[in-house]
Amino acid sequence: MLLRRKLCVALVIAAILFLMLASQSIQRRHLLPLSLALPISRATPTDRETVVERTGPPSLLTPDPPQTPSPSSTAEPESEEEPLEYSQYDQRSCGCKESCISDLGGSDWFSQRYDHKQQPVLRDTNNNFDPEALRWWLGLQRSGNDQTLEEVMAKMFQVISPPTVDFRPLPYHCRRCAVVGNSGNLRRSGNGDLINSHDFIIRMNKAVTRGFEKDVGNRTTHHFLYPESAVDVGRGVSLVLLPFKLRDLEWLTSALSTGNVKMTYMRVKDRVEADKDKVLVVNPVFFKYVNDRWTERHGRYPSTGMLAIIFALHACDQVSVFGYGADKQGNWHHYWEENRYAGAFRKTGVHSADFETQVIHQLAKEGKISLHL
Numbered sequence: 001m002l003l004r005r006k007l008c009v010a011l012v013i014a015a016i017l018f019l020m021l022a023s024q025s026i027q028r029r030h031l032l033p034l035s036l037a038l039p040i041s042r043a044t045p046t047d048r049e050t051v052v053e054r055t056g057p058p059s060l061l062t063p064d065p066p067q068t069p070s071p072s073s074t075a076e077p078e079s080e081e082e083p084l085e086y087s088q089y090d091q092r093s094c095g096c097k098e099s100c101i102s103d104l105g106g107s108d109w110f111s112q113r114y115d116h117k118q119q120p121v122l123r124d125t126n127n128n129f130d131p132e133a134l135r136w137w138l139g140l141q142r143s144g145n146d147q148t149l150e151e152v153m154a155k156m157f158q159v160i161s162p163p164t165v166d167f168r169p170l171p172y173h174c175r176r177c178a179v180v181g182n183s184g185n186l187r188r189s190g191n192g193d194l195i196n197s198h199d200f201i202i203r204m205n206k207a208v209t210r211g212f213e214k215d216v217g218n219r220t221t222h223h224f225l226y227p228e229s230a231v232d233v234g235r236g237v238s239l240v241l242l243p244f245k246l247r248d249l250e251w252l253t254s255a256l257s258t259g260n261v262k263m264t265y266m267r268v269k270d271r272v273e274a275d276k277d278k279v280l281v282v283n284p285v286f287f288k289y290v291n292d293r294w295t296e297r298h299g300r301y302p303s304t305g306m307l308a309i310i311f312a313l314h315a316c317d318q319v320s321v322f323g324y325g326a327d328k329q330g331n332w333h334h335y336w337e338e339n340r341y342a343g344a345f346r347k348t349g350v351h352s353a354d355f356e357t358q359v360i361h362q363l364a365k366e367g368k369i370s371l372h373l
Contacts, residue, residue: 094169094317133288143247160279177316181323186335192217205229208336232273239274298352
């Protein structure tokens with residue numbers, strides 16, 4: 001009886017030892033897969049486990065083989081067209097989808113006239129002026145000044161800030177500009193909202209907006225003027241001076257400080273309201289460039305309107321032009337007034353309105369401006 005009990009106990013112990021050994025063998029064979037199956041958030045992997053995770057199954061490291069297109073497929077999927085469009089977009093000099101002014105391809109007429117190296121505005125006293133261009137500009141309107149341009153500029157930049165604007169086209173930005181003239185053809189045009197929709201809006205001289213918002217809009221970012229056409233400029237708007245003589249630069253310095261200059265060749269506004277940090281002065285060499293390349297020396301020098309358009313071609317990526325030329329009845333007058341003598345300048349020889357009109361229409365034909373008449 002005692003021997004039978006001892007034999008049973010030995011069998012039980014042997015069975016327990018066998019089960020323990022079998023369990024350890026099973027754990028050794030399945031330990032690695034179990035560790036990979038654990039959620040990462042619930043266990044910190046050991047270095048060994050990390051190596052195993054990086055090797056992973058082959059399908060995670062080898063790209064899928066190229067798929068053979070179905071015979072019924074005749075068009076590229078949209079996901080494959082987008083990179084091609086982006087590549088073409090990236091090659092443009094600006095971010096406009098349609099076109100960029102500074103892209104010279106496609107128009108020999110424009111390429112022969114447009115010089116991307118031109119500096120539209122005076123930067124500081126270290127400008128390298130072309131001597132011939134400077135002599136031409138100094139002879140436009142005599143002002144009896146014995147100072148040099150550099151001396152007058154040095155005083156001017158003590159009152160206004162040297163500009164920091166960068167007119168170079170940016171690959172991912174589209175600067176849309178509206179150049180708004182003062183022609184009577186703006187009346188009843190209904191272009192106000194369209195003009196306001198542009199990023200930059202250039203107006204000039206005595207331009208009036210109050211009461212004419214429906215036709216001309218009410219926003220202005222740049223206002224072109226000279227002493228004899230000066231008006232106050234609202235805050236945040238860039239006063240852009242068109243200097244036809246040294247006296248004009250002296251007037252600007254005075255009009256924004258002492259108010260001492262009250263006369264040029266006529267009585268002028270002795271003070272103007274403008275943001276001194278936003279004042280721009282058109283480079284005299286730029287005048288010569290416009291005169292030689294664009295108006296081809298028709299007239300003594302280009303008009304304010306012509307200078308503003310060519311300025312926009314160098315400062316903007318797309319340009320829309322409003323309010324130029326005679327109205328539908330052939331009258332040359334401002335949209336805010338009736339003046340039957342307004343067309344007299346066409347006979348003075350100072351500007352050639354007819355030739356400038358031809359240039360503007362050619363710019364539209366070449367696709368460089370959008371002309372709204």
